[in-house]
Amino acid sequence: MLILLPPSEGKTAATDGLPFDLEDLHFPELNPARGQVLAALAHVSASPDALAKLGVGASLAAEVQRNTRLHAEPSAPAHTVYSGVLYDALGYRSMTPAQRRKADDAVVVISALWGAIRFADRIPAYRLSMSVGLPETGKLASYWKRHLPAALAAHADGQLLVDCRSSSYAAAWAPPPERTVVVNVFQECDGKRTVVSHFAKHTRGELARHLVTRRGKAPETPEALLKAAQEKWAAELVPGTARKPHALNVILAG
Template sequence: MLIILPPSETKAFGGDGDPLDLASLSFPSLHDNRQNIIDILRQYDVDEAMKVLKISEALRAEAEENSKLLTGPTMPALYRYTGVLYDALDAKTLSDKAWDQLAIGSALFGVVRPRDMIPFYRLSGGTKLYDATMKSRWGNSITKALEAEDDFIIDLRSGTYQALGRVKSAVTVRVENSEGKVISHFNKFHKGQLARAIAGKDLHSIEDIMDTPGFRFTEVNGTQLTMVV
């Protein structure tokens, strides 16, 4: 089983790992795409980067970090990403088996494993680099990399990141309230809780997910699962 988590805009600064070694990252077929995107990001000066990334002066330090992608410190990807979903996941308390069953989508790296050592970066799935969308820059490489995994895939990425590399056979999850309205604000929190509940388990089908204690699922539409909260 492979659970693909969405990335987060918020990330932990710093780290105590050596600078990025692209060759050491999981899903090595994505190496060239990763290198090309890094090369482009490093071409922007900070002021240009802020415009491209559409961030305010308050986040200037995040744009500055993109100039250090190959020289800055790294940390495990699962600790690099922060925010609501990752708080609910509580990675430090997960088993080794749970870590082994996780992956994280990324505009910069495509998809990484939790133990991959990555630097701080700022790049969103909706960003355009020199007028080329991230979807066009990744092409079908993420899809191919994931389809090569011989696993039952549960894709918890948002629509923006699923679009960078869809896997037709993957189970996707949407979160609704009891009135059938899609949850937006706490969507990531509930997905983080679900990921925590199933990571480390041996699930092989959408029915196995629906049997997860403490969760309520009301319908299956092909490979899409609806979680009611």
């Protein structure tokens, strides 16, 4: 089982530690593409209109400036750098050592800067969204869509892929639909369902935690994933097609 996560918008910067090394990251086939994005990001972040190009406000100017020196910034494991609603709900720090090893093996983060990384890969804090277009790369979702399939195909072969990504990050890689389950979260009140956003992030984080901390064998099929989810939530499985992945709908009471 692989759990696909988006990065968090906010990052917790490491206060000490060595800078990152591309050669130490998983999926080394992506290193040439990563190098191109790193250089393009540093160039854009040093420009007078960097905030506008990266789609952020003045309050994030220091984070954008950090983009210009990522090769010198301290690094930390991705599970430490990424923060926010989903990652708080996942709660890596409160896991046992055995559960952390399972999370390190299961989680793949699809990233605008790195393409794809594992949970224990050491990275610096940075500011870049998949919806951004850089002059040297174009739109990053389209850029990574050219590079990720070859790098991830062998790694994902035979695995059940639990897709907890947001739409912009899902656009960067479409895994095999027959082995992929997209996680949707709805709130139901008086028989009416509505899509939720904040609670969706939280629930996806809780689901990821449940899958790596529960006893027993990791789910290997969409049906087994449904049963695992139903241990904690009301949930249903919508079967996929030859071109469309399965969908796990988690239903929260209103």
